[in-house]
Amino acid sequence: MDKYFFTIFLFFTIGTATVFAQKKTDAVLVAKDTLKSNDIDPLTPAKAAFYSAVLPGLGQAYNKKYWKIPLVYGALGTSVYFYIDSNRNYRKYRNAYKSRLEGYTTDDLAFLDNNRLIAGQKFYQRNRDLSALVTLAFYALNIIDANVDAALIQFNVDENLSVRPVIYPNDVTFKTNVGLTLNYHF
Incomplete structure:
Protein backbone atom coordinates (compact mmCIF):
# COMPACT_ATOMS: atom_id res chain seq x y z
CA MET A 1 0.00 0.00 0.00
CA LYS A 36 6.40 43.77 -31.38
CA SER A 37 6.53 47.51 -31.08
CA ASN A 38 5.84 49.33 -34.31
CA ASP A 39 6.68 52.97 -34.25
CA ILE A 40 3.73 54.42 -36.14
CA ASP A 41 3.32 58.16 -35.94
CA PRO A 42 -0.17 59.19 -37.12
CA LEU A 43 0.94 62.80 -37.55
CA THR A 44 3.64 62.02 -40.10
CA PRO A 45 1.34 62.46 -43.16
CA ALA A 46 0.06 65.76 -41.80
CA LYS A 47 3.62 67.01 -41.23
CA ALA A 48 4.66 66.05 -44.75
CA ALA A 49 1.60 67.78 -46.24
CA PHE A 50 2.25 70.90 -44.17
CA TYR A 51 5.89 71.02 -45.23
CA SER A 52 4.90 70.68 -48.89
CA ALA A 53 2.32 73.42 -48.50
CA VAL A 54 4.90 75.79 -47.02
CA LEU A 55 7.60 75.04 -49.59
CA PRO A 56 6.90 72.72 -52.53
CA GLY A 57 9.22 69.72 -52.41
CA LEU A 58 9.92 70.01 -48.69
CA GLY A 59 7.41 67.25 -47.92
CA GLN A 60 9.17 64.96 -50.38
CA ALA A 61 12.47 65.74 -48.64
CA TYR A 62 10.81 64.97 -45.28
CA ASN A 63 9.76 61.58 -46.69
CA LYS A 64 13.31 61.04 -48.01
CA LYS A 65 12.07 60.80 -51.61
CA TYR A 66 14.64 63.22 -52.97
CA TRP A 67 14.19 62.11 -56.58
CA LYS A 68 10.70 63.64 -56.61
CA ILE A 69 11.88 67.18 -55.83
CA PRO A 70 13.10 67.95 -59.40
CA LEU A 71 9.78 66.63 -60.73
CA VAL A 72 7.84 68.96 -58.43
CA TYR A 73 9.91 71.99 -59.39
CA GLY A 74 9.88 71.02 -63.06
CA ALA A 75 6.08 70.79 -63.14
CA LEU A 76 5.56 73.99 -61.17
CA GLY A 77 8.27 75.87 -63.06
CA THR A 78 6.90 74.88 -66.47
CA SER A 79 3.37 75.92 -65.63
CA VAL A 80 4.56 79.22 -64.12
CA TYR A 81 6.65 79.86 -67.24
CA PHE A 82 3.61 79.39 -69.48
CA TYR A 83 1.56 81.64 -67.20
CA ILE A 84 4.14 84.44 -67.42
CA ASP A 85 4.55 84.02 -71.18
CA SER A 86 0.81 84.05 -71.85
CA ASN A 87 0.32 87.04 -69.55
CA ARG A 88 3.09 88.97 -71.36
CA ASN A 89 1.54 88.22 -74.76
CA TYR A 90 -1.95 89.08 -73.47
CA ARG A 91 -0.73 92.50 -72.26
CA LYS A 92 1.08 93.03 -75.55
CA TYR A 93 -2.09 92.41 -77.59
CA ARG A 94 -4.24 94.41 -75.17
CA ASN A 95 -1.90 97.43 -75.21
CA ALA A 96 -1.73 97.27 -79.02
CA TYR A 97 -5.53 97.21 -79.22
CA LYS A 98 -5.82 100.14 -76.76
CA SER A 99 -3.31 102.21 -78.73
CA ARG A 100 -5.23 101.35 -81.91
CA LEU A 101 -8.42 102.71 -80.34
CA GLU A 102 -6.58 105.95 -79.48
CA GLY A 103 -5.42 106.28 -83.07
CA TYR A 104 -1.79 105.14 -82.80
CA THR A 105 -0.50 102.43 -85.13
CA THR A 106 3.21 102.52 -84.34
CA ASP A 107 3.48 99.19 -82.53
CA ASP A 108 5.04 95.87 -83.54
CA LEU A 109 1.57 94.40 -84.19
CA ALA A 110 0.62 97.00 -86.81
CA PHE A 111 0.16 94.30 -89.47
CA LEU A 112 -2.87 92.87 -87.55
CA ASP A 113 -6.38 94.29 -87.77
CA ASN A 114 -8.59 94.95 -84.72
CA ASN A 115 -10.40 91.59 -84.92
CA ARG A 116 -7.09 89.72 -84.84
CA LEU A 117 -5.94 91.75 -81.84
CA ILE A 118 -9.14 90.88 -79.97
CA ALA A 119 -8.79 87.19 -80.89
CA GLY A 120 -5.14 87.24 -79.73
CA GLN A 121 -6.20 88.80 -76.42
CA LYS A 122 -8.81 86.10 -75.84
CA PHE A 123 -6.41 83.33 -76.83
CA TYR A 124 -3.63 84.44 -74.48
CA GLN A 125 -6.05 85.26 -71.69
CA ARG A 126 -7.49 81.74 -71.88
CA ASN A 127 -4.00 80.21 -71.93
CA ARG A 128 -2.95 82.39 -68.97
CA ASP A 129 -5.97 81.31 -66.93
CA LEU A 130 -5.45 77.67 -67.85
CA SER A 131 -1.78 77.90 -66.85
CA ALA A 132 -2.81 79.35 -63.49
CA LEU A 133 -5.18 76.43 -62.93
CA VAL A 134 -2.50 73.91 -63.92
CA THR A 135 -0.06 75.59 -61.51
CA LEU A 136 -2.57 75.29 -58.68
CA ALA A 137 -3.26 71.67 -59.63
CA PHE A 138 0.46 70.81 -59.53
CA TYR A 139 0.79 72.59 -56.19
CA ALA A 140 -2.12 70.56 -54.76
CA LEU A 141 -0.71 67.37 -56.30
CA ASN A 142 2.60 68.09 -54.58
CA ILE A 143 0.83 68.29 -51.20
CA ILE A 144 -1.26 65.17 -51.85
CA ASP A 145 1.81 63.20 -52.98
CA ALA A 146 3.72 64.09 -49.81
CA ASN A 147 0.75 63.13 -47.64
CA VAL A 148 0.08 59.79 -49.34
CA ASP A 149 3.76 58.88 -49.49
CA ALA A 150 4.17 59.56 -45.76
CA ALA A 151 1.14 57.39 -45.01
CA LEU A 152 2.40 54.53 -47.18
CA ILE A 153 5.87 54.56 -45.60
CA GLN A 154 4.25 53.24 -42.42
CA PHE A 155 2.43 50.45 -44.27
CA ASN A 156 3.58 46.99 -43.23
CA VAL A 157 4.99 45.00 -46.15
CA ASP A 158 6.98 42.15 -44.67
CA GLU A 159 7.26 38.47 -45.57
CA ASN A 160 4.70 37.40 -42.96
CA LEU A 161 1.89 38.73 -45.14
CA SER A 162 2.12 37.53 -48.71
CA VAL A 163 0.03 36.51 -51.69
CA ARG A 164 1.70 33.84 -53.81
CA PRO A 165 0.60 31.76 -56.77
CA VAL A 166 0.60 28.03 -56.12
CA ILE A 167 0.42 24.99 -58.42
CA TYR A 168 -1.09 21.98 -56.66
CA PRO A 169 -2.40 18.59 -57.86
CA ASN A 170 -6.10 17.82 -57.81
CA ASP A 171 -6.84 14.84 -55.54
CA VAL A 172 -9.48 13.34 -57.83
CA THR A 173 -8.20 13.85 -61.38
CA PHE A 174 -4.47 14.20 -60.57
CA LYS A 175 -4.26 17.24 -62.86
CA THR A 176 -2.45 20.34 -61.75
CA ASN A 177 -4.49 23.31 -60.60
CA VAL A 178 -3.37 26.88 -60.30
CA GLY A 179 -4.43 28.82 -57.23
CA LEU A 180 -3.69 31.89 -55.18
CA THR A 181 -2.95 31.62 -51.48
CA LEU A 182 -2.99 34.29 -48.84
CA ASN A 183 -0.44 33.42 -46.17
CA TYR A 184 -0.28 35.17 -42.83
CA HIS A 185 2.29 33.91 -40.34
CA PHE A 186 2.08 34.89 -36.71
Missing part, protein backbone atom coordinates in the same frame (compact mmCIF):
# COMPACT_ATOMS: atom_id res chain seq x y z
CA ASP A 2 2.89 2.33 0.71
CA LYS A 3 4.18 1.74 -2.81
CA TYR A 4 0.76 2.53 -4.22
CA PHE A 5 0.43 5.69 -2.11
CA PHE A 6 4.01 6.75 -2.97
CA THR A 7 3.35 6.26 -6.72
CA ILE A 8 0.18 8.40 -6.62
CA PHE A 9 1.93 11.08 -4.57
CA LEU A 10 4.85 11.11 -7.00
CA PHE A 11 2.51 11.23 -10.02
CA PHE A 12 0.54 14.24 -8.71
CA THR A 13 3.62 16.09 -7.55
CA ILE A 14 5.62 15.70 -10.74
CA GLY A 15 2.56 15.98 -13.01
CA THR A 16 1.27 19.22 -11.52
CA ALA A 17 4.74 20.73 -11.36
CA THR A 18 5.23 19.98 -15.05
CA VAL A 19 1.84 21.40 -16.01
CA PHE A 20 2.40 24.63 -14.11
CA ALA A 21 5.94 24.99 -15.38
CA GLN A 22 4.79 24.41 -18.91
CA LYS A 23 2.12 27.07 -18.67
CA LYS A 24 4.55 29.61 -17.31
CA THR A 25 7.14 29.12 -20.03
CA ASP A 26 4.51 29.10 -22.80
CA ALA A 27 3.04 32.38 -21.57
CA VAL A 28 6.46 34.00 -21.53
CA LEU A 29 7.34 32.70 -24.99
CA VAL A 30 4.03 33.81 -26.47
CA ALA A 31 4.40 37.26 -24.98
CA LYS A 32 7.91 37.69 -26.37
CA ASP A 33 7.00 36.49 -29.86
CA THR A 34 3.76 38.36 -30.42
CA LEU A 35 4.47 41.72 -28.85
